[in-house]
Amino acid sequence: MNTSIEDRLRSYAATLDQAVEATQAGASNLDQNAIEALPAPQPLRPQRDRRLLPIAAAAAALLLALGAVVAVSRHDSGGRVTTNTSVATQPTTNVRPTPSTPTPTTATPTTIRPSAADGLAPFFNGAASLDRRLQVTATQLNGKFDANGDAVFDQSDVDAVGGTDPSALAKTIPGGMPPQLESAALLVWSDLMSRYAAMCVGVGPYQPQTDSDLDGCFKNGAAAAARFPADLASARALAAASPPITPVAPDSHAAGEVAVQVNAIVESEVGCGGHGGFIFSTLQPVVWQPGISDSQPTAGTIGPTPFTAHYDPTTGWSARLLVC
Amino acid sequence: MVYPDMNDPSGAGTEPMQLERHERDFTSFVTDDGAKLRRALVAAYGVDVGTDVTNDALAWAWEHWDRVEQMERPVGYLYRVGQSAARRHHRWRRPMEWPPEVFDPTEPTDSPRLDQALNALTPRQRVAALLVHGHGWSYAEVAEATSVSVGSVRNDLHRAMNRLRRQLETS
Numbered sequence: 001m002n003t004s005i006e007d008r009l010r011s012y013a014a015t016l017d018q019a020v021e022a023t024q025a026g027a028s029n030l031d032q033n034a035i036e037a038l039p040a041p042q043p044l045r046p047q048r049d050r051r052l053l054p055i056a057a058a059a060a061a062l063l064l065a066l067g068a069v070v071a072v073s074r075h076d077s078g079g080r081v082t083t084n085t086s087v088a089t090q091p092t093t094n095v096r097p098t099p100s101t102p103t104p105t106t107a108t109p110t111t112i113r114p115s116a117a118d119g120l121a122p123f124f125n126g127a128a129s130l131d132r133r134l135q136v137t138a139t140q141l142n143g144k145f146d147a148n149g150d151a152v153f154d155q156s157d158v159d160a161v162g163g164t165d166p167s168a169l170a171k172t173i174p175g176g177m178p179p180q181l182e183s184a185a186l187l188v189w190s191d192l193m194s195r196y197a198a199m200c201v202g203v204g205p206y207q208p209q210t211d212s213d214l215d216g217c218f219k220n221g222a223a224a225a226a227r228f229p230a231d232l233a234s235a236r237a238l239a240a241a242s243p244p245i246t247p248v249a250p251d252s253h254a255a256g257e258v259a260v261q262v263n264a265i266v267e268s269e270v271g272c273g274g275h276g277g278f279i280f281s282t283l284q285p286v287v288w289q290p291g292i293s294d295s296q297p298t299a300g301t302i303g304p305t306p307f308t309a310h311y312d313p314t315t316g317w318s319a320r321l322l323v324c
Numbered sequence: 325m326v327y328p329d330m331n332d333p334s335g336a337g338t339e340p341m342q343l344e345r346h347e348r349d350f351t352s353f354v355t356d357d358g359a360k361l362r363r364a365l366v367a368a369y370g371v372d373v374g375t376d377v378t379n380d381a382l383a384w385a386w387e388h389w390d391r392v393e394q395m396e397r398p399v400g401y402l403y404r405v406g407q408s409a410a411r412r413h414h415r416w417r418r419p420m421e422w423p424p425e426v427f428d429p430t431e432p433t434d435s436p437r438l439d440q441a442l443n444a445l446t447p448r449q450r451v452a453a454l455l456v457h458g459h460g461w462s463y464a465e466v467a468e469a470t471s472v473s474v475g476s477v478r479n480d481l482h483r484a485m486n487r488l489r490r491q492l493e494t495s
Contacts, residue, residue: 005438005457005485005488005489005492005493006457008425008438008492009438009453009454009457009458010457010458010460011425011426012425012438012439012442012454012458013363013454013458013459015423015425015426016363016366016367016371016423016454016458017363018423019371019423020362020366020371020374020375023371023372023375180344237386238347241346241347241386
């Protein structure tokens with residue numbers, strides 16, 4: 001070969017970085033990026049430009065590293081490696097002073113203490129389960145696309161997508177969490193909702209070139225799929241390091257705030273003709289106001305947006321943002 | 325009502341602030357030093373095991389952050405933690421996985437593959453070759469990250485390159 005060993009090592013180091021990224025992004029990333037790889041329609045909004053996906057993947061890798069503070073189930077990527085351009089960061093050059101440090105003799109973390117992870121376990125487990133269902137459904141839908149990016153969906157596809165609705169999972173997010181932890185849990189849920197909302201499947205042909213209403217919807221889930229493992233791991237780590245969640249009354253505003261925040265995410269994902277692509281970032285302040293009527297006993301604002309909320313002893317809180 | 329839970333009746337008001345500081349510091353650590361640790365451990369143990377043991381080491385760092393943030397060479401320490409974790413994978417006989425080298429299409433396809441040659445090296449030799457020539461680290465950086473002396477890095481790299489040349493330059 002004409003290439004020197006040093007050059008080959010340099011090139012192979014970049015390949016290793018790519019492989020690590022792929023491993024961290026997990027199978028869900030690969031599944032939904034398969035849709036992304038097809039000749040897709042132009043994105044609705046500039047910020048959903050496909051060129052941002054490598055950056056999102058790099059961010060997901062970083063977040064996963066942070067999320068690694070708890071044991072995380074491995075996503076088997078099967079060692080798949082692409083030869084596309086990578087986001088290979090250069091090593092930092094800051095070198096610390098080098099006095100000796102004692103070598104560890106054991107490295108087995110065994111501390112088990114009560115934490116917020118206990119109260120969030122149903123949500124985390126449900127989220128992991130729903131992630132797997134979304135992966136399976138994404139794979140099923142990927143298989144329907146031909147080389148031109150066209151597809152014909154049937155009722156089984158519609159049913160499969162219907163089985164990934166994360167609405168019920170939102171009910172397992174407890175109220176009364178510290179804002180940082182609530183944000184982390186809502187980010188996880190928003191990832192799932194974004195992926196679900198992006199699967200804009202109806203019985204019949206999907207024609208992205210002509211059906212402007214569906215423009216860009218499928219690939220809107222790719223970014224959320226890529227970051228989900230990291231977001232879940234990060235939320236789990238934060239919960240594990242947080243004190244136990246203080247229970248709140250089911251009919252309290254603290255419990256109702258979760259429903260309001262969830263509904264704000266739903267509106268961002270599917271409201272006003274949206275099809276996913278929204279990534280939750282920060283909690284918006286919720287301000288409750290006195291009730292308006294029996295059917296709308298409470299109302300308020302979340303950020304600048306008004307909402308109404310209702311508590312039912314059987315189903316809990318439901319909220320509706322007054323948008324679109 | 326805005327975030328009523330911020331007034332935690334348990335009185336643990338300082339704990340979230342401390343947690344926030346820990347998380348901020350830990351995030352910064354992961355951004356800089358965590359990336360170095362990952363590269364070193366992936367170079368030693370391959371993509372799958374290397375990534376897993378990096379996560380193990382970072383999890384250990386999070387749990388013992390009070391100690392880790394006081395260390396002068398935390399990456400070297402955590403590299404040893406990762407090595408300990410890797411022994412578990414070794415006991416499970418979990419194979420090291422190396423992605424295939426991507427060849428220049430103009431090169432002959434029967435050329436010896438770098439990934440196979442790297443797999444035949446010892447972990448220390450592989451780490452030295454990949455970090456110095458692959459990622460452009462200095463000897464001192466490799467020594468610090470892997471908790472060995474600069475002289476050891478120099479020797480490991482010399483032996484690694486000799487073996488790689490024997491295997492790859494025969495054609």
